[in-house]
Amino acid sequence: MKDVLKKYAELLVFAGGNVQKGQPVVIGGNVNDAEFIRMVQSAAYDAGASEVAVDWQDDEITRTTYLRAADEIFETYPDWRVDRFKFYDDRGTVYLHISSSDPDMLSGVNPERIKTLTKVSRQKLKPHSTLTMSNALRWSVLAVPSAKWAKKVFPNLPQDDAVQKLWQAILKAARADGENPITDWKKHRENFTERKNFLNSKQFAKLHFANGLGTDLFVGMPKNHVWIGGGDVGQDGVDFFPNIPTEEVFSAPDRNNVNGKVVASMPLSFQGNLIEDFSIVFKDGRAVEYHAKNNEEILKNIIEMDDGSHYLGEVALVENSSPISQMGILFYNTLFDENASSHLAVGKAYPNCVKGGNDMSEEELKAAGINDSIMHVDFMFGTADMQVVGISEDGTETLLMQNGEFVF
Ligand code: ZN
Ligand code: ZN
Numbered sequence: 001m002k003d004v005l006k007k008y009a010e011l012l013v014f015a016g017g018n019v020q021k022g023q024p025v026v027i028g029g030n031v032n033d034a035e036f037i038r039m040v041q042s043a044a045y046d047a048g049a050s051e052v053a054v055d056w057q058d059d060e061i062t063r064t065t066y067l068r069a070a071d072e073i074f075e076t077y078p079d080w081r082v083d084r085f086k087f088y089d090d091r092g093t094v095y096l097h098i099s100s101s102d103p104d105m106l107s108g109v110n111p112e113r114i115k116t117l118t119k120v121s122r123q124k125l126k127p128h129s130t131l132t133m134s135n136a137l138r139w140s141v142l143a144v145p146s147a148k149w150a151k152k153v154f155p156n157l158p159q160d161d162a163v164q165k166l167w168q169a170i171l172k173a174a175r176a177d178g179e180n181p182i183t184d185w186k187k188h189r190e191n192f193t194e195r196k197n198f199l200n201s202k203q204f205a206k207l208h209f210a211n212g213l214g215t216d217l218f219v220g221m222p223k224n225h226v227w228i229g230g231g232d233v234g235q236d237g238v239d240f241f242p243n244i245p246t247e248e249v250f251s252a253p254d255r256n257n258v259n260g261k262v263v264a265s266m267p268l269s270f271q272g273n274l275i276e277d278f279s280i281v282f283k284d285g286r287a288v289e290y291h292a293k294n295n296e297e298i299l300k301n302i303i304e305m306d307d308g309s310h311y312l313g314e315v316a317l318v319e320n321s322s323p324i325s326q327m328g329i330l331f332y333n334t335l336f337d338e339n340a341s342s343h344l345a346v347g348k349a350y351p352n353c354v355k356g357g358n359d360m361s362e363e364e365l366k367a368a369g370i371n372d373s374i375m376h377v378d379f380m381f382g383t384a385d386m387q388v389v390g391i392s393e394d395g396t397e398t399l400l401m402q403n404g405e406f407v408f
Pocket of ligand 2: 314345376377378
């Protein structure tokens, strides 16, 4: 197992963030994962990192803070934290994140507190997220199991078995269970090329999504939109994988040109709360109506966070036959669940989803139909009976997906 974990740590450093000689690295992770984080640190120094700093987190401390700290604690975000990001951003740091949180970490916490802190921290850290979302900085995230997360996914197994089982599922999903994961990921990248090239050359004006769950949605696409998949390329030309795993081909919708209803096909785990059985109606791009059977209040906080969070910032196609979908496991973690199913995101779009987007001002991006927000929250709507039709400018229709599988 130690050998497998070492390879997994190297996958994050060499393929995920693709750390280059002389670059600083900041690792964000949980204290319970210290052993794995030390492996990542070593791998980063092997790659030639100049410094590897760790930003430690702890679920229990976070939860207790949310439950017991004074109200005003959630209304401010300290400048020294902002400065810390700026210090590392200015040095071209690669950010690596190890995700392992309990999906229920914040259940029962007053949603107002989460909303307030999310809003103030995202506003203060906008310069940092602008750099990462425009690929000026490289970043990558992968996951390791925690005991609570494993029990959530496999509630009927004893804890140790649940953790083992989640490890297996994670490594399989992440294509990290082979002899040479880094080589496997190079091949994985190449598999996306044909599909991206087809979609990019077609330049569909709209996509029509429909399924038996009740989704009937027209997603307009901006002029000169770009489909991205199988990893990304930094502004310095160095390629990287922001997410391990990744099975999606995605782009940005035209923010003012989305109409119809989308019904979620999986629960949305957001900051330790599970939003279940929900749907959103869009008119001219804006979410005008939404309902959830469970945690509608949290859904409301996401959609109404700012103006941009009422609009879509991502449309992603994932085949029903993707390895994660085939495992049939609900991970309660977007990193995995978004690769099991076609999905949308409310909030900020990646600027490189339109040609030349990284060089455009905020106004130019908005005029090009690229949405902006302090949020970016993915939710799943793909199903085994999903049909997707691409509609060209002249009205010609091309079937793209039938029964959840690509047909081009
Ligand atoms: Zn996505
Ligand atoms: Zn996304």
